[in-house]
Amino acid sequence: MVRALEILFPLYIYPQDCAVSTTACAWKPLYDSLSAYPNIQFTVIVDPQDGPGPKNTLPDSNYVAAITAINAYANAKTIGYVASTHSARPVDEYQDDVDTYLYWGTQDANLAMHGIFIDEASNDPTTIPYYTTFSQYIRNLTWPGGTPTVIHNQGATLPQSFFDAMPQDIFVTFENAYSVYESATPWTIWTDPIYESLPGPRQAVIFYNFTGTVTDMVTITDTSAEIRAFKYAFVTTGPDYNSWSTEWSTFVAAVNGTNAWMAAHPDTYP
Numbered sequence: 001m002v003r004a005l006e007i008l009f010p011l012y013i014y015p016q017d018c019a020v021s022t023t024a025c026a027w028k029p030l031y032d033s034l035s036a037y038p039n040i041q042f043t044v045i046v047d048p049q050d051g052p053g054p055k056n057t058l059p060d061s062n063y064v065a066a067i068t069a070i071n072a073y074a075n076a077k078t079i080g081y082v083a084s085t086h087s088a089r090p091v092d093e094y095q096d097d098v099d100t101y102l103y104w105g106t107q108d109a110n111l112a113m114h115g116i117f118i119d120e121a122s123n124d125p126t127t128i129p130y131y132t133t134f135s136q137y138i139r140n141l142t143w144p145g146g147t148p149t150v151i152h153n154q155g156a157t158l159p160q161s162f163f164d165a166m167p168q169d170i171f172v173t174f175e176n177a178y179s180v181y182e183s184a185t186p187w188t189i190w191t192d193p194i195y196e197s198l199p200g201p202r203q204a205v206i207f208y209n210f211t212g213t214v215t216d217m218v219t220i221t222d223t224s225a226e227i228r229a230f231k232y233a234f235v236t237t238g239p240d241y242n243s244w245s246t247e248w249s250t251f252v253a254a255v256n257g258t259n260a261w262m263a264a265h266p267d268t269y270p
Contacts (some may be wrong), residue, residue: 002104002262002263002269002270003225003262003270004039004040004041004259004262005042005221005224005225005230005231005232005233005255005259005265006042006043006175006231006232006233006257007040007041007042007043007205007232007233007234007251007255008043008045008151008172008204008206009042009045009100009234010045010081010117010206010235010241011027011030011042011044011045011046011241012045012081012240012241012242013026013027013241013242014026014062015027015062015065015066015227017062018065018066019061019064019065022065022069022149025065026066027066027069027070029244029249030042030044030070031069031073033072033248033249033252034070034076036072037055037075038075039256040252040255040259041075041076041077042073042075042076042077043076043151043232044076044077044078044079045078045079045080045081045117046063046067046070046079047080048060048063050081050106051080051081051082051083051097051100052080052081052097052100052101052104053100054099054100055096055099056099056103057100058104058107058108058111058227059104059111059153061110064108064111066112067104067111067206068108068111069124071110071111077115077149078112078114079113079114079115079117079148079149079151080097080098080113080115081116082094082097082101082116082117083119083238084120084122084130084131085120085133086120086121086122086127087102087124087127087130087131088193089123091133091134094134095137098116098121098137098138098141099141101102101113101116102141103146104263105143110226112143112144113144114143114144114149115138115143115147115148115149115150115151116138116148116149116150117151118131118134118135118150118152118153119153121152121153121154121155122154123156123157123158123159123162124161125156125159125161127218128165131152131162131165131166132165132166132248135150135152135168138150140170141222147171148170150166150169150170151169151172151204151232152166152169152172153171153172153175153206154172154173155172155173155174155175155176155206156173156174156175157194157195158173158175158198160198163198163202169202170202170203170204170231170232171198171203172203172205172206173195173203173205174195174205174206176206176207177208177209177210178207178208178209178210178211178212178235179211179222180195181207182211182212200229200230200231201229201230202231203228203230203231204230204232204233205224205232205233205234206233206234206235207220207233207235207237208236208238208240208241209235209236209237210236210245210247211237214250217235217247217250217251217254217261218254218257218258220235220254221233221235221251221257221258222258224256224258225259225262225269226262226269229269233255234251235247235251236248236251
């Protein structure tokens with residue numbers, strides 16, 4: 001199978017007017033990209049209230065319509081946001097959040113989540129038992145579509161022992177401002193041996209405050225996939241994930257171009 005970069009999208013924008021129509025919906029740029037690039041896989045992180053909201057309740061009508069629309073696309077997968085507070089969050093609290101995301105799909109198949117994004121994750125090796133228990137709880141449940149996607153957001157490098165303890169999980173090993181890329185000579189993700197030593201297909205990178213050119217965007221997607229073999233990437237011009245990047249279309253097109261190049265050279269990018 002040829003290597004391909006996927007988009008990990010923290011979609012924390014409120015889906016205003018999505019109950020009215022997909023045309024009026026605040027998430028329309030995503031729907032447009034899903035339609036325009038059917039060969040790109042999008043993993044969309046859904047986060048109504050810093051989590052799903054009260055236990056065993058459904059999201060509001062705008063979220064219902066917006067999630068239903070995403071789940072209709074074959075190249076999209078929705079996963080639920082759960083905070084871990086750097087391993088300080090009580091087990092019963094995060095389990096309630098996980099259970100509630102699963103509950104959505106039992107009430108309406110169109111609202112099904114397909115895994116969990118564990119945010120505010122620690123990279124301290126002493127927290128491995130906490131995150132292993134967290135991951136196992138998710139994986140022991142029955143999810144629509146089979147095996148759930150579990151992604152931990154440490155946002156920084158972490159020891160190999162995390163990957164060994166949770167062999168099916170993905171880890172965000174870089175989440176930072178684009179200025180970190182600009183100021184580094186050369187940038188550590190491409191040169192730091194720890195990134196190379198960790199399994200590339202189980203890593204994700206996230207950039208915010210992007211201020212570069214189209215060429216800079218392509219450099220990020222090309223290097224992420226072609227040199228490091230990272231599984232996921234996301235780039236936004238915003239300081240957070242509560243508004244649309246002004247370069248959203250540029251980013252998606254860059255991912256498409258990177259994947260097209262790798263598909264044309266399968267022997268180089270297996």
